[in-house]
Amino acid sequence: MSTKRTPVTVIGLGQMGAALAGAFLDAGHPTTVHNRTPEKAAPLVERGAVLAATVAEAVAASDLVVVCVLDYPAVRTLLDPVAAELRGRTVVNLTSGSPEQAREEAAWAAGHGIGYLDGGIMTTPPGVGDSANMILYAGAPELLAEHRPALAVLGDPVDLGADPGLASLYDAGLLGLMWSVFGGWLHATALAGADGVPAKEFTAVAVRWLRTVSWFMTTYADQIDAGEYPGDDATIDVQVATIAHLLHAGEARGVDGRLPRLHLELMKEAVAAGHGGDSYARIIEAFRK
Numbered sequence: 001m002s003t004k005r006t007p008v009t010v011i012g013l014g015q016m017g018a019a020l021a022g023a024f025l026d027a028g029h030p031t032t033v034h035n036r037t038p039e040k041a042a043p044l045v046e047r048g049a050v051l052a053a054t055v056a057e058a059v060a061a062s063d064l065v066v067v068c069v070l071d072y073p074a075v076r077t078l079l080d081p082v083a084a085e086l087r088g089r090t091v092v093n094l095t096s097g098s099p100e101q102a103r104e105e106a107a108w109a110a111g112h113g114i115g116y117l118d119g120g121i122m123t124t125p126p127g128v129g130d131s132a133n134m135i136l137y138a139g140a141p142e143l144l145a146e147h148r149p150a151l152a153v154l155g156d157p158v159d160l161g162a163d164p165g166l167a168s169l170y171d172a173g174l175l176g177l178m179w180s181v182f183g184g185w186l187h188a189t190a191l192a193g194a195d196g197v198p199a200k201e202f203t204a205v206a207v208r209w210l211r212t213v214s215w216f217m218t219t220y221a222d223q224i225d226a227g228e229y230p231g232d233d234a235t236i237d238v239q240v241a242t243i244a245h246l247l248h249a250g251e252a253r254g255v256d257g258r259l260p261r262l263h264l265e266l267m268k269e270a271v272a273a274g275h276g277g278d279s280y281a282r283i284i285e286a287f288r289k
């Protein structure tokens, strides 16, 4: 079996960039690194990375250049002066930003003959290198196919297709989903905790429940795409009645009720519009302005 690994360059060695470079090193890729503050490279150099003194040197070392810095303006500040050196190479931008910024960056790269993939890292640094975690890619399926073996060492590569804005769009939406789940979980954990249930005990059951919830979501996604929300499993009317128990339990225990009240408000709007007999998926209309 060949053990030859392609050379990679990582620009940006903050918490995330250092984890990315570490994963490449662990997988045996010759890894060149660069950071505005070069001292941060020391632990990686100890593990075998080569420190490039300049961005130009870093870029010249590899055909695959991964960038992970604070924001898109920082990416442009770093890459614009070396656009000529980047021609014919592939930049994988794993910096977080908006879909609009990603599309602008892709256009900038195309204008300079630079291959460009935009990415979203769906984990924190300790989760980098674990194939259970996703890294979203958008902008150039053929480049992802070419570099998949190297990029797969960072996490499971998920191809979102040719629109370079989609990794950022999914990333933003998925973080919103995470905060909503965190909110619901923390509210429920406070509720159970008020009667002495330890968070760990409650969370073991909550995590199992999330699997069932994900099954509901998959069913409702088909309804949303079809634009029809048959209430043949559970209606909004029934859930208005059910959420009253949650509000009551919270009030009785002095638990903050803002979150369930928001859900109730959205459900009541749907009922008032005559959709009480529909499934919960109907609530998507409240988010569509």
Ligand code: NAP
Binding pocket: 012, 013, 014, 015, 016, 017, 035, 036, 037, 040, 068, 069, 070, 071, 073, 074, 077, 078, 094, 095, 096, 097, 121, 122, 123, 124, 125
């Ligand atoms: P961080 O630890 O604060 O590191 C920021 C990096 O950006 C450092 O390398 C910093 O260089 C560099 N930088 C900032 N401004 C710069 C500039 N003007 N010119 C050159 N370099 C500049 O942040 P991080 O956690 O690694 O996050 C990096 C990116 O990954 C962000 O876009 C973040 O949203 C994304 N991300 C992070 C996580 C996470 O859990 N941490 C998860 C997913 C995505 P210096 O070292 O010289 O300051």
